[in-house]
Amino acid sequence: MKEHRIRHACRLALVSALLPLAVGTSAQSAMHWKGTVSRAPQPLQANTGLPAPIDSSKQVAAGFDVQRFEAVANQLVANGRIPGLAMAIVKDGQILSARGYGVTDARNPQPVDAHTVFRLASLSKSFAGTVTGMLVNDGVLRWDSHLTDYVPEFRLSLPNAAQQVTVADVLSHRVGLTHNAFDRDLEGNADYHSLTMKLANAPMKCAPGECYAYQNVAFSLIGDVVFATTGQFFSETVARRIFKPLGMHDASYGLEGIQASARWARPHVRGGGGWVPLTPKPTYYRVAPAAGVNASISDMAQWMLAQTGHRPDVLPAPLLATLHAPLVDTPSEIRGASWRRTRLSSAGYALGWRVYNYAGNDVVFHGGAVQGYRGAMALLPGKDLGVVLLWNSESALPSGLLPTILDSALGLADGTWLDDDIDIAEPSETLYATQPVKTPAGTDASAATASPF
Numbered sequence: 001m002k003e004h005r006i007r008h009a010c011r012l013a014l015v016s017a018l019l020p021l022a023v024g025t026s027a028q029s030a031m032h033w034k035g036t037v038s039r040a041p042q043p044l045q046a047n048t049g050l051p052a053p054i055d056s057s058k059q060v061a062a063g064f065d066v067q068r069f070e071a072v073a074n075q076l077v078a079n080g081r082i083p084g085l086a087m088a089i090v091k092d093g094q095i096l097s098a099r100g101y102g103v104t105d106a107r108n109p110q111p112v113d114a115h116t117v118f119r120l121a122s123l124s125k126s127f128a129g130t131v132t133g134m135l136v137n138d139g140v141l142r143w144d145s146h147l148t149d150y151v152p153e154f155r156l157s158l159p160n161a162a163q164q165v166t167v168a169d170v171l172s173h174r175v176g177l178t179h180n181a182f183d184r185d186l187e188g189n190a191d192y193h194s195l196t197m198k199l200a201n202a203p204m205k206c207a208p209g210e211c212y213a214y215q216n217v218a219f220s221l222i223g224d225v226v227f228a229t230t231g232q233f234f235s236e237t238v239a240r241r242i243f244k245p246l247g248m249h250d251a252s253y254g255l256e257g258i259q260a261s262a263r264w265a266r267p268h269v270r271g272g273g274g275w276v277p278l279t280p281k282p283t284y285y286r287v288a289p290a291a292g293v294n295a296s297i298s299d300m301a302q303w304m305l306a307q308t309g310h311r312p313d314v315l316p317a318p319l320l321a322t323l324h325a326p327l328v329d330t331p332s333e334i335r336g337a338s339w340r341r342t343r344l345s346s347a348g349y350a351l352g353w354r355v356y357n358y359a360g361n362d363v364v365f366h367g368g369a370v371q372g373y374r375g376a377m378a379l380l381p382g383k384d385l386g387v388v389l390l391w392n393s394e395s396a397l398p399s400g401l402l403p404t405i406l407d408s409a410l411g412l413a414d415g416t417w418l419d420d421d422i423d424i425a426e427p428s429e430t431l432y433a434t435q436p437v438k439t440p441a442g443t444d445a446s447a448a449t450a451s452p453f
Contacts, residue, residue, distance in 0.1 A: 058092070058384045061411030066096045069405055072418065076398050077102030083268050083275050084112040085391040085398055086297035089405065092384050093310035098301040104392070105266040106275040117250050117261040118390040119280065120293040122368030123375050126307070128222050128289035129171045129352020131238050133319050136167075141229050143168040143322075150228040151221055155200035156208075164208040170222050171351040172212070172327040176204045179213040186217060192286045196221065212328040212349060220287040235288055243299075245314045246306055250296035255282045258294040265392035267372020275393060278372045291370065297390060300377065304386030307364075307379055324364045324379070326355040337396075339403035339417045359412055369394070376402050383409050 066089055073087050084102035088095065100112030135141040147165040148154050156162040156176065165175055181202050182195045195217045205213050223234035230237050235253035243251045250261060258264050258280065266277040284291040295303070306315045326348025333347035333354065334340055346357040356363045364379040376399060377388040387405050391398050400417030407415060 060383050060409040064408045072401055073101045082391055082393045082395045082397055084265050086112055088297045088301040088388045090301055090304045090386040095301045098297050105277050107277055114298040115250050115296045117258055117264040117294050117296050119373040120295055121291050121370045121373055123366050124291050124293040125352040126366055127238050127293055129323055131241055132222055133323050134241050135229055137319050150225040157201055158204050161208055169209050172349050173214050174209050174328055175218045176206050176208045177202055177213055177218055178205050182217045186283055212330050216287050216290040220289040223289040246302045248299035248302050251299045252294045253288050253292045254285045268393040269372055284370055300388040308384055308386050323351045324353055326350050378402055385409050
């Protein structure tokens, strides 16, 4: 009992270190996209009203060439390697590239462009952590608030465990459950509420706050907290607090959201000697905080600008520092793809973000996949750099482009992260989807060309 009290006190001390957050100013009106190069509102020097100078210590290494990365992206979609891809690179508050490559649908090819909407899968978790932090910033919630204060019916199998779970525990996967609890039931079309009730009888790996195990169902309880705090549905709060002020005009939540998009990328799996488009399945959309966001690469460029500190009117620096601070070790993340084994020396989970030591540099990261969609995003704070890749197939082929870009920014010798026939890995948050959609065969996907914005 004494040992438990000591552990609990240590956990509260860790969470209390997150509490000091500056109150953000009111959001500016939505930004409008003006092309493949854009600049966010810049921080101003005190008492001068002039833009703050770019920190020369954050310059990328010589030879960092955005056109080269765009050429690699073109090669990735060439000859049907993958159907479609979108990539954004931001640096020093500027969008260096935000383009689409390949096609939205292998059987009804239309070019992917900067406003083509993709399903983000687990990249959605960064939005959940951020909107929660904004409520903490407002003073209406605390990181050490207990989940049962907002979801009183929440139960866990260990005595008194449910009452110990904090908001920070939920967002850092420290609820104490075994990994991916009830994901298979979710894939089997179970509804979210019934699965949260089943958590009461789920086996536990540890006491809350004492270990890491990745979750989708339990993570999404943060949506109930946001609803209880604001009186608005979680998706409405994210749209009001994040999508609208950041100018993320293509972003939405849910199956209805992506299907209502003016242009969206169909998911694909391999079959019949090529890529087969799917009908998206609603299952993981039911856990909106964990996997519900749809967005274009234009939207994600704005998200990277905000997360790299260039929208302090919406996301102040102290809040970002808290969101990106690791709370629990995740050593399994340094295994898997070759770039992870070679470059990563440590890994942790923060609040909706992963944090890596990448060849001695901090990298804030998240990956995600639902069958037929994949994506990865990374922030390199030491270089004021952000990178996002989204693609509409189950292929792991584009995964190596992200570490290739990071290596170039850091001046590291190129690793062999890409296939040998591409000049110049794999997200772990894999979810699932549905059966191929029946569409007429015979359409030549290679007939549609890659499209800039």
